[in-house]
Amino acid sequence: MLAQEMIDAMSKRGLRVTDQRRTLARLFAEAPGYLSAKDVYDEMGKTYGGLSFDTVYRNLRVLQEMDVLEQFVFEDGVKFKAHCREHGHHHHAICLHCEKTYAVPFCPLDIQVELPQGFSVVKHKFELFGYCEACGPQAEAGGAGR
Amino acid sequence: MLAQEMIDAMSKRGLRVTDQRRTLARLFAEAPGYLSAKDVYDEMGKTYGGLSFDTVYRNLRVLQEMDVLEQFVFEDGVKFKAHCREHGHHHHAICLHCEKTYAVPFCPLDIQVELPQGFSVVKHKFELFGYCEACGPQAEAGGAGR
DNA sequence: GTCAATGCAAAGGTTTTGCATGATG
């Protein structure tokens, strides 16, 4: 998602386009992978001296509620990335090194999965973790495993 | 997993079997679903007056490191349950109402999933969320969704 | 000018750590 698209989305929904939000949009548009609230705070802090944590949280939340950002609960905390442009239902392969995500069009539920007796599925998760072509398995040593 | 098995596992690994750990084992052996640290604290607090949070956390961590307990990161926090007895690789269907988990023997990776170019998989998740036969879809209203 | 966004301060919740006390093997 381009920074401009995110900004337009905010504007269209009646949110005010501030300097900070422009920078936030650019940050996520350019980020290769996921960013935690702290990542965002640190990165934005370089530009904005008196930046405060609550503003970062507020903006992350607003943007997530607008579907501009996607939230993902990692074992070491919540992180965000720009909403992916992939159309239709799909899943993700996430690189443990660069945390970039790749679309996986296949969905396990499209085939006949044997469910527990009488279980009705509401939601499902299917995620692959590993190393992408660019990072390669050699990245494993210093990887972001866990 | 039976409470006695958990206790034996602790003993075997040189941990001391205290009253509290016995109760903890029983609690997880009897719990239908997942328990958060707070759930455990509240439940154990009924029996132990001066129970402290740090002890609960310490024991949960120790038991998890010993593979007696399984940890699961829900969107609303970390929860624990007794390690499941299912043999071999499998996945889980989790009831959003009672949080009980059911084994799903099928694994998506057993069939030919088209992966991103050059992606090497290290780990994967496949989880189903919904309502089990006992709870039924009617539980949805008061369910533990989110 | 009006209303939303920000910064500041403070609070709430969760999890961890250090140290004296008490219980287990």
Add this chain to the structure above:
DNA sequence: CATCATGCAAAACCTTTGCATTGAC
């Protein structure tokens, strides 16, 4: 009786909330 587990207190951490000020439209 040596050591580990516990309770207590306090801290660290993450996230949220209320209020005055600043800035966008």
